[in-house]
Amino acid sequence: MKRVALALVLIAVAAAPARAHSRSTSYSTWLLTPGRADVTLELAALDATALEAEPALRAPAALAAYAAGAMALTVGGTRCALEPGSARELAEAPGWRRFEWALSCPDDPAAALTLRSDLLFDRFAGHLHIAEVERGAAEPVEVALSRDRREVTWRGAPHPAPALERVVRFVAVGAHHVWSGADHLVFLLALLLVAASVRELAFVITGFTLGHSATLALAVAGVTPSPAAIEALIGLSIVFVAVENVWLRGEARARAPALVIAGVFALAVAGGGAVPRLALLGCALFGACYFALAARNGHPVRARIAVAALFGLVHGFGFAAALRHGVIGAGSPVPALFGFNVGVELGQLTIVIAAWPLLRLARRAGAERLTVELGSAAALTCGLFWFLSRAY
Secondary structure (H helix, E strand, O other): OHHHHHHHHHHHHHHOOOOOOOOOEEEEEEEEEOOEEEEEEEEEHHHHHHHOOOHHHOOOOHHHHHHHHHEEEEEOOEEOEEOOOOOEEOOOEOOEEEEEEEEEOOOOOOOOEEEEEOOOOOOOOOOEEEEEEEEOOOOOEEEEEEOOEOEEEEOOOOOOOOHHHHHHHHHHHHHHHHHOOHHHHHHHHHHHOOOOOHHHHHHHHHHHHHHHHHHHHHHHOOOOOOHHHHHHHHHHHHHHHHHHHHHHHOOOOOHHHHHHHHHHHHHHHHOOOOOOHHHHHHHHHHHHHHHHHHHHOOOHHHHHHHHHHHHHHHHHHHHHHHHOHHHHOOOOOHHHHHHHHHHHHHHHHHHHHHHHHHHHHHHHOOOHHHHHHHHHHHHHHHHHHHHHHHHO
């Protein structure tokens, strides 16, 4: 346990300046009419806060002007001009900052269109921008832009891609979302630490998949909990899994879960954070029941499918951040949902394939306990940091 305590201290020091928001995603809509484009942008509140750390972006309307300058629409080789005084901030949505501006564009319906965004890519390498473009009576078209693909060009009027192309496109978006989400990666690796066999690992991953697939579909159907609460609960899910790892392999089998459950219950009573009290009470109750049942089970690790499925429900709403409102508005949402889910699974599979042989190697070398303790300590510290910073 001394090794665990030392790891916790070292990781806490390293994590202090870390950015709590592990994924960075923004959304824009572009409504094109003859000679004009009206733009609406949504930034995660944490991303906006990071931008406002620069003194030049703290002034009123400075952030809106910065965003308008970082994104460009070109018609027939001529960049649309920002209409003076049009860039402004709208009322905030929970967890998001909203901006709008208007552009004056050449009136040429046959000209090629190019949409480019340099927003946040140089600050956050994993940033993902989802844009929806609507021109006239045509159906909206959605595009995903990243650091390596900052612009897209249409020769003629934008039109929705075929279903198969949308599936392929969102497979890439789903995989990117997993790989760029540090909290999802840490949660998955924490689940792997104490899996004894490939069969056991398959059960756990299946539980997680079923959970996040269910809530991902619910989110697309319009069930949208508070993003801040979901992000905080993702951190808490990592705490629970890491504590269970230590409980299964460590010496303080009774103390570790009790301390976490008592802490979550105390926070629920105190209130005041982004996570509703009932949600925290539910987490505390689940933890108490789960650890009580697992203590009586001869093979408690097998019961982790319940933990993976439950917290998979939470992570599913987190995954759904890349499929919000207008992003799936062009045609049927089924291709986007299917492709995104496949991408998430492929992203998870690559992580498992890379990590599992290393864990097996550690076991053969006699370092299994050390690996579990240090790995769980790292996951516990990250999860606790993300939970507290996001909730409070």
